[in-house]
Amino acid sequence: MSQTASLFSHFVSTRGTFRWLSALVIVSGAFAWVVVGFDIAEIRRIDRQLMGMPVSADERAAYAFVSEVVIKMQITLLWLTGIAFVTWLYRARANLRAFGTRHLRFPRNWTVFGFVIPVLNLIRPYQVVREVWQASDPDATHPTAWMSVKPPLLVKLWWGTFVGFVGLKLLAWWMYRNGLHDPARVGIAELVELVADLMAAVSVSLVFFVIEGITVSQQLKWQRLDPPLPD
Numbered sequence: 096m097s098q099t100a101s102l103f104s105h106f107v108s109t110r111g112t113f114r115w116l117s118a119l120v121i122v123s124g125a126f127a128w129v130v131v132g133f134d135i136a137e138i139r140r141i142d143r144q145l146m147g148m149p150v151s152a153d154e155r156a157a158y159a160f161v162s163e164v165v166i167k168m169q170i171t172l173l174w175l176t177g178i179a180f181v182t183w184l185y186r187a188r189a190n191l192r193a194f195g196t197r198h199l200r201f202p203r204n205w206t207v208f209g210f211v212i213p214v215l216n217l218i219r220p221y222q223v224v225r226e227v228w229q230a231s232d233p234d235a236t237h238p239t240a241w242m243s244v245k246p247p248l249l250v251k252l253w254w255g256t257f258v259g260f261v262g263l264k265l266l267a268w269w270m271y272r273n274g275l276h277d278p279a280r281v282g283i284a285e286l287v288e289l290v291a292d293l294m295a296a297v298s299v300s301l302v303f304f305v306i307e308g309i310t311v312s313q314q315l316k317w318q319r320l321d322p323p324l325p326d
Contacts, residue, residue: 106193106317112183113310119179120303123172127296133165134289141282169295176299181207183306187227190313194320196230197238221254224305233315253305256298263291 140158188203201209201223209219228250230241270284 106190107186108314108317109183109186109190109310110314112179112186113306116176116179116183116306117303119172119176120299120306123176124296124299124303126168126172127292127299130165130169130292131289131296133161134285134292137162138282138285138289141278141285144278145282173295177210180302180306181210184224184227187231187309187313188223190317191227191230194230194236194313194316195238196241198242199226199230201226217258221250224254224309225250228305228309228312231309231312231316233312233319236316236319247308249301249304249308253298253301256294256301260291260294260298263287263294267291 137158185203185206188201188206191199201219205219205223209223210216212219225246228246229235229244232241232244235241235244267284267288270280270287273280
């Protein structure tokens with residue numbers, strides 16, 4: 096270990112956490128696109144109803160049952176992926192001390208609290224991930240060099256689509272409750288939900304590249320800070 100690196104905190108690679116987190120992300124992403132397909136099928140069913148075409152009670156019951164299963168699976172996968180993501184992010188943020196990084200704005204506790212404090216959780220997770228991305232840059236080896244690193248558009252798109260998903264999903268839920276017996280209003284709510292689920296699918300797809308980028312960058316940075324001893 097180099098003399099400089101030995102002064103830093105212990106580095107723990109996030110590659111192990113990345114493996115099972117990425118597996119969850121892939122499953123969640125695949126299912127998110129399945130949900131989009133289900134939304135399209137539901138919109139077509141409502142269009143048939145608005146055009147006066149008969150929709151049997153059995154068909155409506157089947158759609159209601161499948162819809163309930165889809166929603167429960169979507170929520171379960173998002174929660175599991177979210178918990179795994181926070182676990183990975185906490186470790187990634189802790190590694191910044193091993194790099195000797197200075198003048199960080201957000202303590203590592205924000206990797207957890209940032210997701211659970213209302214209103215603040217609309218922006219703080221993005222800020223924390225952006226900072227971790229910057230400070231993990233393998234070229235920013237000086238303790239404060241990370242401050243000049245420009246985060247990629249990828250991080251903004253990931254968080255923007257996620258916030259859009261949550262906002263539109265809540266809007267669709269409110270529209271359903273206020274137009275439950277009006278097929279036209281239910282159809283509009285379905286369109287809103289379709290856009291929401293599209294954003295969810297895009298966000299989950301993008302987060303894979305976010306976690307991969309930070310994981311790879313941290314590994315490269317540690318190799319530069321802690322070069323192997325010569326034979």
